[in-house]
Amino acid sequence: MDFTLELIGDASGRVAVIWLALIVLAAVALGVLALPAGVRRPRQITAWLAASAAQKRADLERRAMLAHETIRYAEEIAVAAQGAAATAGRRRERCQQAQAEVERAWQAWQDSEARLERVRRAAAYATPETTPSAEEVAERAQGLRRAAQAAYRRGDLSDIQLLDASTYRNGWDPAMHPLAQELALAKASVSHRFAVYQEALAEEEAAWQTADVATAAVRTLRHEVTAARVRADAAWQALPEPARALLRRSSQVQEIRPRRDLPSWAQPTAGRPHIAGVR
Numbered sequence: 001m002d003f004t005l006e007l008i009g010d011a012s013g014r015v016a017v018i019w020l021a022l023i024v025l026a027a028v029a030l031g032v033l034a035l036p037a038g039v040r041r042p043r044q045i046t047a048w049l050a051a052s053a054a055q056k057r058a059d060l061e062r063r064a065m066l067a068h069e070t071i072r073y074a075e076e077i078a079v080a081a082q083g084a085a086a087t088a089g090r091r092r093e094r095c096q097q098a099q100a101e102v103e104r105a106w107q108a109w110q111d112s113e114a115r116l117e118r119v120r121r122a123a124a125y126a127t128p129e130t131t132p133s134a135e136e137v138a139e140r141a142q143g144l145r146r147a148a149q150a151a152y153r154r155g156d157l158s159d160i161q162l163l164d165a166s167t168y169r170n171g172w173d174p175a176m177h178p179l180a181q182e183l184a185l186a187k188a189s190v191s192h193r194f195a196v197y198q199e200a201l202a203e204e205e206a207a208w209q210t211a212d213v214a215t216a217a218v219r220t221l222r223h224e225v226t227a228a229r230v231r232a233d234a235a236w237q238a239l240p241e242p243a244r245a246l247l248r249r250s251s252q253v254q255e256i257r258p259r260r261d262l263p264s265w266a267q268p269t270a271g272r273p274h275i276a277g278v279r
Helices: 002-034 042-124 134-154 159-167 178-238 241-249
Strands: none
Touching: 042 178, 042 241, 134 159, 134 178, 159 178
């Protein structure tokens, strides 16, 4: 009985060895059949395996490079968006400065109008003018130049108006009564201050237009940044691990920064900011 069991055990072991050998031979045969036509010798097989490995590596490098270009574009467009946001911020600051300049110009114009009204009332009570002597004309001419220079330093006269008053051109008469000179200076001041106010309004409008263009550019870039980040994330996720390892080793990929929220003024529904005390 024991002898019979031994024979059965030995037979089972031999059968297992035979089956294992058959499986190995079948695998080898399948491997040989899977080889390209004409590749049968060991050297040919070695060369084919090396070429296949090189092709796979080239494919990994190509996929890694495409992913790298996608990620790099996302990073570059993010930098461009940050620069555009900084530029738009400066433009908005310039708008606020322009608004303040409009307010100052408007107030200066109103002050000059009030001063002109006071001079007109004073001139209405002036004594009748007599023919001035040569000394009086010289004194009045000096007084006109001093008054014009003082008004120019206050910003009440333009360069051309100061030149006309100092050279007695375009209606500036050095022999005028001091009150008449003051009235002429007040009228010239109102004219100049109004022109300055108009220029400030034009500059404010131009500043707002420039700021609106910059803000629109920021919004467009922000949308592109979001889309580029989605494409970059998808490209990274689609890479096999060997290709990711290639990028890590070559230091070609950097962490993609999270998207920053838009500032309030860059939101699509945002309007012009209100500045207290400025119309």
